[in-house]
Amino acid sequence: MSNLQLFAIGVGSLCLICGILAVLLVIADRYLNDYGECKISVNDGEKELNVKGGSSVLTTLKDEGLFIPSACGGRGSCGMCKLQVDAGGPPVLPTEEPHLSKEEMADNVRICCQIKVREDMEIRVPEELFSIKEYEGSVESITDLNHDIKLVRFALPEGEELNIIPGQYVQLQAPKYKKNPEPVYRAYSVASDPLDKTHVDLCIRLVPNGICTTYVFEHMKEGGPAVFNGPYGDFKLSETDKEMVFIAGGSGMAPFLSMLAHMKNEGIDRKVTYFFGARAKRDLICLDEMKAFEEAIPNFTFVPCLSEADPDDNWQGETGLVTTVMEKFFDDLSDKEAYLCGSPGMIDASVVALTGRGMKEENIFYDKFA
Ligand SMILES: Cc1cc2nc3c(=O)[nH]c(=O)nc-3n(C[C@H](O)[C@H](O)[C@H](O)COP(=O)(O)OP(=O)(O)OC[C@H]3O[C@@H](n4cnc5c(N)ncnc54)[C@H](O)[C@@H]3O)c2cc1C
Ligand code: FES
Secondary structure, eight states: OOHHHHHHHHHHHHHHHHHHHHHHHHHHHHHTOOOOEEEEEETTTTEEEEEETTSBHHHHHHHTTOOOOOTTSSSSSSOOOEEEEEESSOSOOTTTGGGOOHHHHHTTEEETTTSBOOSOEEEEOOGGGGGOEEEEEEEEEEEESSSSEEEEEEEOOTTOOOOOOTTOEEEEEEOOBTTBSSOEEEEEEBOSOTTOTTEEEEEEEOOTTOHHHHIIIIIOOTTSEEEEEEEEOOOOOOSSOOOEEEEEEGGGGHHHHHHHHHHHHHTOOOOEEEEEEESSGGGOOOHHHHHHHHHHSTTEEEEEEESSOOGGGOOOSEESOHHHHHHHHOSOOTTOEEEEEEOHHHHHHHHHHHHHTTOOGGGEEEEEOO
């Protein structure tokens, strides 16, 4: 047997042993450690929760009807589930460190999906999160916007209403199904007109092998149940009258549908140019809606941009990356604001392009679909 083969066997065995140990630790933690009943004191005793120990703080609070933003569904990747934990909880874990600044660590801020309830705790929850609710609604309709984006319209339960500030998102539950052993939540920006308080529209793009989007594309049925909670987020139009630049790609269209409906309803006539990036014509969505908004909202211009237009597209519009097209339209952005929504790559490139044209970072607002 060659040295290389021996080395490979050694590494393989080590990985196997580590894997088995990790599984045993998880099983031991779940079945042998009984943390009994723990008390969580919220905001200096404003709420006292008696809970069963052993689950993450995020899940425990959710089970008690306290919903903390958790766009990645508790995987530790979004960093949104920050809470101040003044007593109880282990030392900061390596999985929390990437999301916490030195100041936050000094202030006892924690990533609450990563720490478990194992003893009595004292935590602080921002007051505005107390009003977030979970809704057991239904799927009213599912419409193809293109080959990989669906518009899903949910109805709230009879008699209930949801007040959305345009730009906010909800967290949709993917229930247990073949490839998903436990219900998980994912964030989706609300696309509906904020005046319609009994429905929530979401634009959902299929992520191949993604847990929630596969559920939506393959298992969700019109008339079936749907669980979601919200609203979350502070991505919203400012109250200035500054000229605005919108930039989005794919399902990043969603919050702008809601913002434009709001501008139309309220007669807001701030100048806005909306650059929407797509590869080819087949990837474009909501062209009729954008045309209608152009007619209804004074000073609104929609600029679809194709980066890889198909020869068969016969495309007469703008071509190139959305950022390059935006740069063609504006030399100086120093007195304007920008609103961005879509993939982290598109947002990072847009921030570079906008600041390169003089836009101040504090005038750039975004939601990254990460
Ligand atoms: C604030 C916020 C708002 C959002 N709004 C929307 C929205 O309006 N419409 C929408 O379609 N999505 C939106 N997203 C993204 C959404 O929350 C999910 O991340 C996405 O739908 C994938 O979920 P999944 O369970 O199908 O995939 P997962 O099972 O979570 O992921 C499967 C794999 O795909 C990767 N992945 C995850 N998300 C993406 C992605 N977006 N693109 C490429 N790869 C990915 C993961 O790293 C993983 O490897 C938003 C995200 C945030 C944080
Ligand atoms: S829910 Fe995303 S990091 Fe905790």
